[in-house]
Amino acid sequence: MNDELLELQTQLSFQEDSVQQLNDVVTRQQGDIEALRREVSLLKQQIQLMISNQLEGEEGNVPPPHY
Template sequence: MRDELLALQTQLSYQEDTIAQLNEVVTRQQRDIERLTEALAQLKKQFDEMPSEQLDAQEELPPPHY
C-alpha cells in the first residue's frame, strides 16, 4: 500500500510539472499571437493609407523575369 501511495505521489508530481511547462508554453504563444495580431493591424493600416496611385504604379511593373 505504501509503495502504491509513493508511486501515485511521484506520478502526480510529474503531472504537475508537465502542466506548469504546458502553461508556460501556452502563455508564451498567447503573447506571440497578440504581438502578431498588433503587427498585422499596423501593416493593414499602412496599406490602407497608401495612395491609390502608388498601388497602381506597382501593379503596372513587368515581372522580374522579363
C-alpha cells in the same frame, strides 16, 4: 500500500510539472499571437494609407476633360 502511495505521489508530481510546462508554452504563445495581431493591424493600416495616397496621386494626374 506505502509503495503504491509513493508511486502515485511521484506520478502526480510529474503531471504537475508537465501541466506547468504546458501552461508556460500556452502563455508564451498567447503573447506571440497578440504581438502578431498588433503587427497585422499596423500593416493593414499602412497598406490602406498607401492605397489612399496612390489613389489621390492618380486623381491629380488625370487630364482635363477637354483633352
